[in-house]
Amino acid sequence: MTSGGHDTLIAIRDLRKTYVVGTVEVPAVRGVDLEVQRGEYVSIMGPSGSGKSTLMNLVGCLDTATSGSYTLAGVEVSTLTDDALARIRNQEIGFVFQTFNLLPRATAFQNVELPLVYAGVPAAQRRLRTGAALQAVGLSDRATHKPNELSGGQRQRVAIARALVNNPSLLLADEPTGNLDSVTSLEIMGLLDQLHAAGNTIIIVTHEPDIAAHTHRIIRLHDGMIASDQVNEPGRPGARLA
Numbered sequence: 001m002t003s004g005g006h007d008t009l010i011a012i013r014d015l016r017k018t019y020v021v022g023t024v025e026v027p028a029v030r031g032v033d034l035e036v037q038r039g040e041y042v043s044i045m046g047p048s049g050s051g052k053s054t055l056m057n058l059v060g061c062l063d064t065a066t067s068g069s070y071t072l073a074g075v076e077v078s079t080l081t082d083d084a085l086a087r088i089r090n091q092e093i094g095f096v097f098q099t100f101n102l103l104p105r106a107t108a109f110q111n112v113e114l115p116l117v118y119a120g121v122p123a124a125q126r127r128l129r130t131g132a133a134l135q136a137v138g139l140s141d142r143a144t145h146k147p148n149e150l151s152g153g154q155r156q157r158v159a160i161a162r163a164l165v166n167n168p169s170l171l172l173a174d175e176p177t178g179n180l181d182s183v184t185s186l187e188i189m190g191l192l193d194q195l196h197a198a199g200n201t202i203i204i205v206t207h208e209p210d211i212a213a214h215t216h217r218i219i220r221l222h223d224g225m226i227a228s229d230q231v232n233e234p235g236r237p238g239a240r241l242a
Contacts, residue, residue, distance in 0.1 A: 008071075009169055009201055010036040010059065015068035017054050028054040029065070030224035036203065038169070041196040043204045043212035046221035053174070055221065056205045060093055060172050061085050073169050090118050094163030094171045098178035100155045102147045102162075108134065108154075109143040112161045119166060133161040137191060153184035160191065164200075171195065173204045177211055189214045193234075 017029040029051045036042055046052040057063040058070060061077060070077045073092060080088070095101075102111045113130040121129070134140050137157040147155050156176060163171055173192065177185035193214055196202050204215060212218050213234060220228045 007038045008035055009038045009040075009073055010034065011069075011071040012059075013069040015055075015058060015070055016066045017051075017058060017063065018066045028224055029058065031068075032224075032226055034219070034226065034229075036201065038201055039196075039199055041193075041202050041214075041216045042219060043206055043215040043217070044219050044221065045206060045209075045212050046227075047207070050221040051224035052205050052221050054224075056172060056174055056203070059170075059203065060095060061089050090115055091166055092169045094166065094168040096156070096159050096163050096171065096173040096176045098175035100147070100152075100159045100179075102155060102158060104147055107144050107146055108139060108150065108158045108161075111147070111158055112165050115162060115166045129165055130161075133165040134158075136164065136195075137161045151184070152180050153187055156180065156184075156188050157191065160188075160195075164195070169201065171200050171202045173202065175206055176204065177206075177208070185211070 012032055012034040015029055015032045015034075016027070019026045019028055032055060044052045044055065054063070058065055059072075061072070065078060072088065075088070077085070077088070089095075103114070106114075109130055112133050113126050116126040116129060131140070131143070134143055137160050139154060139157050139161065142150060142154060142158075147158070150158065160176075176192070177188050180188060189211060192202060192204070202215075204211065206212055213232065216232055216234065218228075218230045218232050219226060
């Protein structure tokens with residue numbers, strides 16, 4: 001890995017997150033150092049309680065660190081106001097969740113279009129970009145369907161299109177196949193593989209080794225710290241990073 005170069009998208013230094021439960025302090029992330037370059041395809045693994053979801057929430061600007069430094073695309077996140085954080089979440093980061101998080105009464109088109117509405121993009125441009133995002137995930141013919149008229153795999157494709165529609169710097173996927181059968185899971189991972197090949201930076205949080213095997217780098221957390229950071233040739237484990 002390079003150190004702080006112009007292609008560094010994420011630079012994390014001694015990042016810590018401690019929750020206070022009553023009078024007890026519970027450390028969830030304990031001194032993580034991490035860099036991710038633009039165009040990387042990374043998975044974060046670890047058992048329940050290892051800190052992987054907390055780390056993802058910090059990287060996704062859904063939560064703020066107790067201490068440490070997190071720089072995203074050259075911007076120190078800890079110095080940002082709530083409005084600036086919301087803008088980064090909308091414009092720089094695309095989120096894909098295990099439960100899809102689609103609006104049930106909105107069509108696929110309306111769900112994908114939503115981040116553009118929040119960003120104040122004009123209607124004509126919204127239509128073009130939303131149509132292109134649905135085409136990218138193979139769902140142009142389902143634009144007018146609502147979530148309950150779509151299969152689980154189609155719903156996740158809609159969620160991926162929504163995550164991509166603002167052309168974010170980073171795509172974060174939290175257990176993206178967790179609610180899908182094995183065949184559909186392979187289809188969704190195939191789509192993520194294609195998106196990475198097209199140049200997208202993708203980080204997947206997963207507890208499933210076969211999902212992590214698609215990525216080119218596997219980071220394992222244990223007790224809130226990085227236990228290992230390995231290069232991976234998709235399909236088989238690779239050598240530990242220096």
